Amino acid sequence: MVARNDTIAAIATAPGRGGVAVIRVSGPDAFVVAERLTNKKPQVGRVQFVSFRGTDDRRQAPADPCGPLILDEGLLLSFKAPHSYTGEDVVEFQCHGGTVTPQRILAACLAAGARLARRGEFTERAFLNGKLALDQAESVLDLIDAKTERAADVALKGLTGQRDREAQTLYEQAIDISSEVEHALDIDEGELPESFLTSLAARVEELKDSLRSALVRAREGKILREGALVVLAGPPNAGKSSLMNALLGEHRAIVSEVAGTTRDSIEEWLDLDGWPVRLVDTAGLRETADAIEAEGVRRSERLIEKAAVVVELGSADAVRQPAADRREATITVVSKCDLLSASARRDATDSQRLFVSAKTGEGLDALKQAIVDKLVKRAEAFDEEQSMESRAAAYHEALSLLTSDAPAADLVLLGNALHRACEILGAEFGAVYSEDLLDRLFSRFCVGK
């Protein structure tokens, strides 16, 4: 991937109907493109009211003797390098939204010499021109994708460099201890103050605590970014679809007294106390001869395996016990609790079960809280997850180096472990980037960003 000298253009706003759209142009010819479209010299630091004109071919067409085709009226904003998002000359056109006008203005930009931008190319240029660090570039994407305020807050921490500073602080903490150990290795053991080893052990423990908290934050970040899969499961007619609707506060899934109503899974986003949750209603689990329903059941089972949290519904006497490996992730719910008599309810009460009624709303808040609690626990559980993002993996690795290989009494071992931990932490905010990593990151962006 190399910095290019051409000029790129793209529609920066989401497609579809909207009041205003923004077309962004970046590169050495950005101002030329703007002048050809608006017939005005771009002026930095001013908002210019302009008419956007079509391409020259159209103006010269004999069939159109009335001069240039006006595509729209709107605003022109101009930024001179390096004081722009990308660090290059940038112009932004604000025009009316919708499907046609932004596309026509984009086409006019291309006819005026710009090239259509690839996904993420604006942010990639910002990175290559030193306007954004890698973590910040990644955070731009997270901010765009954020589904809850909490997720947006985490992305902003990355964008403003707070996450890099966190890695840097940990690195410095490790370097400090490491240099003390090096020093201790250089001098005679007899010259070390008596308290040296005790205070060293305490500082290593402090560093491990900091690493642990950073790891929890990094893992929360992953859940906040990607959302957590929460699956409603249970036998047919248990009230899964009704519960889905009650949690969403809308009639999203079809509910009926016929067992086997839901055949395919239904998915919606839900904001639970800031945690973005992918809530999925599934086909009821049962043996069935119906081929379509059987496929639905298979899909439910696959979803249950992947879920961060499984909400298992059943009547008081029929709640299935979750498989051993899914127990941590499962919340057991007695649904339709409004139908239970007082005595049946007493019999079924145990601390592991939540009584919930989609009809009366009883227990809904407790269920939401239980889901959030599971998500927090999941962020705190260190080992079980396979796919850790790079920063969490780095913190995890540094932590395990200091835990397993470094008895504080053996200074040589501790010194080695600290050395390796410093390398790992340093790479988290340092300048060690691989091209592959960059290509993978920027291709996840939308065009125009």
Ligand SMILES: Nc1nc2c(ncn2[C@@H]2O[C@H](COP(=O)(O)OP(=O)(O)OP(=O)(O)O)[C@@H](O)[C@H]2O)c(=O)[nH]1
């Ligand atoms: N009294 C009462 N009835 C409920 C409650 N929740 C669901 N029902 C009823 O139970 C029946 C089944 O509800 P659904 O939500 O369709 O159940 P489901 O688990 O999605 O069923 P399948 O999609 O067939 O697997 C419907 O007649 C609902 O009206 C509840 O909290 N209280």
Ligand SMILES: [Mg+2]
């Ligand atoms: Mg259903």
